[in-house]
């Protein structure tokens with residue numbers, strides 16, 4: 001938890017009540033970020049909604065390579081269609097959504113670059129990793145050379161996007177028909193279908209993929225689930241060596257190294273918010289249908305207990321720091337936040353550094369120690385720059401931080 005108004009980079013999730021998906025779980029745990037609308041790239045200014053009755057999908061400038069397949073919602077107040085562009089990138093992509101959302105998002109959907117999908121073979125083909133069988137975990141990615149901290153490991157794009165409401169509003173049997181149409185029409189259906197092999201939650205293979213591999217995202221402000229086949233091949237670890245970064249403007253997901261990764265080490269990300277002790281982690285991961293066997297979960301008991309104790313201490317100190325700060329005791333909050341920072345390296349919680357540095361900057365700011373406030377503001381922004389969240393750090397970014405602190409804390413200090 002951050003002091004106030006501070007982003008939590010570890011994870012933000014969107015829970016959805018999915019009737020026939022009975023999801024009750026939160027996807028890979030990535031941020032739900034509204035899509036930034038970009039200027040129209042087509043010579044159609046206000047595209048009309050297209051469904052299975054419309055002929056306009058055939059137009060030369062149409063986004064879609066197939067006639068949409070559509071179904072009504074149970075109460076017949078809405079329609080959802082499977083739209084496919086089989087020529088997008090090297091896998092194609094499909095969107096199961098309402099005709100209105102598809103029309104509203106046409107500028108975005110048409111502008112996304114046709115990417116070559118990341119390699120997913122046992123031969124690395126120039127990538128810094130290859131896909132190998134990992135005992136007890138199915139397949140996974142292993143570094144084929146040393147990877148430097150913050151280096152991008154792969155850049156993936158969504159191959160299947162599904163409107164979350166579709167999963168609650170369309171009867172299962174009709175929903176499956178649309179999902180299968182969406183996947184079968186891709187130029188590489190196996191890129192999605194193969195992901196359904198790793199566990200057997202649902203009777204339907206595509207449902208299984210969406211249940212266990214989807215990220216939450218927005219398409220034109222409408223919540224969707226997005227499947228990224230390459231990212232979905234990365235196994236979970238409770239002390240991961242990589243992190244994911246969502247790019248709302250292109251719907252891409254970048255995976256980068258959280259620390260130096262030596263040749264031969266498995267590349268891992270966290271499916272759940274970082275920093276939790278063993279029982280909480282295992283409970284969350286059981287909902288994903290597996291028992292975690294990462295190096296931390298399978299470490300000797302004494303090592304796990306020491307890690308759990310540190311993680312509980314970090315949690316307690318973070319909460320106490322927030323309480324102290326909000327109760328007008330900034331120097332206590334400062335001392336507690338320093339203690340948090342001292343404990344983070346042992347737990348490999350690199351993504352939390354920027355948040356804690358910003359907390360330090362905020363505390364120094366409210367006590368008007370501007371030299372230290374500036375030092376920590378630059379440290380926080382520096383980490384965000386290294387992680388690829390912001391560009392070059394300039395004076396205006398630091399001043400933007402002061403304005404935010406002023407808005408949020410000005411009245412109290």
Ligand SMILES: C[S@@+](CC[C@H](N)C(=O)[O-])C[C@H]1O[C@@H](n2cnc3c(N)ncnc32)[C@H](O)[C@@H]1O
Pocket residue numbers: 136137138139140195198199212213232233234235236237288289290291292293294
């Ligand atoms: C998103 S997939 C990851 C790729 C998967 N290994 C494959 O072969 O496609 C998630 C599944 O991988 C396995 N898995 C991932 N991380 C694991 C871990 N830390 N411990 C045990 N199994 C894991 C589980 O079967 C889980 O349901």
